[in-house]
Amino acid sequence: MMILFFTYLTLSDPNLTIHDIGVAVWSGKECINTRMVAACNTWVKQFPEVAVYSDFYPKGSKEKLQSIASPTKLLFFELGDCRQHYLVTAWQRAQPRFMKAMEHFYRYNTSKKWYFFCDDDSFPIARNLVALLKDYNSEESKFIGKLYCAWPEVVFGKKEMEECILFAQGGAGVCITATYFARIVDNMTECNAKFTHRYYAGSMRFAKCSHDAFPREWIEGRILSRRDDKFFSTGPISEIEDGANINTHPVNFHKLSISSIYYVRNSYMSMFNLPSNNASRFTDWRDVAGNKYTIYMDTKLHSYNLMLGYYLGLTDNFESFLQRQTSQYIPVFDEKEVDKIVAYKQYYNDNFLLEIICDDTVPQGKMWTDHYEIRNYTHVYTRMKCPPIEEYVWP
Template identity: 20%
Template sequence: MISFLFYFSVSDPKRIETLTLNDLAFGIFASSTTSSRLEQMFATWYQDIPNLEIFSVTDLKLDKKSLEKYNNLNANVNIYNYSYQNGSDDWSIAQTYQGFYQNELLRKYPNKKWYIFGDDDTFIYKDSLIQILETVNSSEPHILGRSFLISQEDLLTLENPDPNFQFIHGGSGLCLTKPFGEKILPKHKECANLYPGKVSDLRLMLCLQKFDPDCQKYLSWKDGFNAEHPTQESSVKKPPISYHKIFGKDALQIWNAVHTEWMKGNDRMVVSWVNYTLKDRYFSIDETNVPVGFMFGYKLFIGEDRTSTGIYASTPINPIFDKTNSTILRYHQRFGQYDVYYNCRDDLDDGIFRLSSNNLKSETLFELDVNCPTPIKTSFKKGEIKYNYNL
């Protein structure tokens, strides 16, 4: 008999303004070997972003045909290759010129409220990102994300070391309000020559400190920004905002755990599972009492070690309709030989799920009761991918 040990609930932070994706501009820093990474991201979280810029210091060697097949997913994208022949390696060049890229995004989209930056292996949950940004006053200077203390190694190279100095981790995602960007980004040329060898996210805050010694007051660490892969991070307590080091099939597996869509006539229906996705739950099978871990929508694994080998979802979370094809009865997802059903229950609060009372029908099936999210109707707007070389 299968039984859960606990379940999860979520509470919303206080909203102080309403935002949409149109209020945001996204900038992605790409490497020279990133074509396959970009294809995974175009197929997943890049969808529906109206303002997306991809910057690289070297020729991306993009497979245009692979990327173009995603240009009908409401995304408008500019891809830029900047060539710098100064003898440095790609990594060093990228650290030096990321301030330039950031300033370019602010220049091209001067009327946005937030500027979001990430790497080509950064995965962002747009719904929870907007939820957290709505709790911050965008008319004030702020930089949000996952904060880290400066390392002892870096402290030794500074004239006036401060062991409590913090910066926002770039791979987790940097979120800058326009007032913050206007404080520091126009100074990118001065910053580019400061602190050589330092990573760009640390360099950004160190440079700002040169002009504003009290710069730490603008920094805010928000739960949900993650610097590692989902299996390497601690258990999710709130809806995730981002993950880092997402390679290969990782993006699609994460997407399958949070995104459902289908066509209803000419309308594209979308469901976001962001209040449930990746939450750890444990149950036992029969009399063995061997715990089985379940990361919602993502992975089944034996024991309580999520880094262990397991079975990832092989399908998205797909709807099952009644005979009239008008009402969703429940959702289904496949994990290898296992079937997982999500039964829609209105008597549960949003973010709470539990094992169904009529659960076990076979050794390869289990059911969860979930307050299923409301489908949102969207439309297809053919996007455009523009390539710009040797700028």
């Protein structure tokens, strides 16, 4: 038993904290006042510090984003026009910035154990990220994410697959140890300049550079760690429709519209102000978000199946999907103890209201149906152990 425990400690990092992880976002001038505003209103507040990389920043946008993101500190880095072709789309213009941002962020602060990157249409879940990385040894060369084979026409100039060079999709989120960055960083600028194909994605550039530098190590099980169960290339509803299991403490969702960024926030967080002093607070629902519950009505034959924070259906599968969640968990405060939350309300479209009565006698993770009312909409009362109220602080 002692040998197993020692082995676990050497292969993991149980003392890792959020301060050991550098967090950076790839953005661009087209999205600073749209996607990045949504990000700063939602997931950015989970982290003490977030770096934002863009080609340019519109006038006044830095001050605007920092005001929205507070108390999170934002670091703004402007990389300029890095495009390699005259007529390009926003996506094509962004690809040469991908590795440039990665190299800069590592050199800017080499003291972190890990570096996490995502797109501005992503939604990372901070505590799930920390929990995942605790299971790895940061002193090893590791690159974690959702893995695919690089496009052969871009990488090899052939339509047929010559070989599979694995890459981790950047938008789905990638995690890199400082140990690996230290090995590859001096190759990055020169290597990035070699790629001139307008469809050469930044994440594939990094993979090709890594494969060329360390061909025997840039494989799954060595440097690369496939975590398709944690890093998702689309939003939660698209993943559910495709049959994916997202109830896995996900680390990141991708390809989110602005409304979808708020949708994911509504699934995992409740953000509010205290009535007594207007102080900003939140509750973290990640341990139960995505859990499936049966809400019993008059008989067991008349029931709903709830995927908490996501959708309501008639049976326990997405084919019976009726309606999505349309609000965050709205706190209901006690009339006497004004800062005490006694319940949360969450709407599922306009005709279903779920009210969760906070009850510490309910076992952790369980939900009990209490009663229901039918007016112009269905109002179902349930009971569960609610998460604690928290401040935006990072011990």
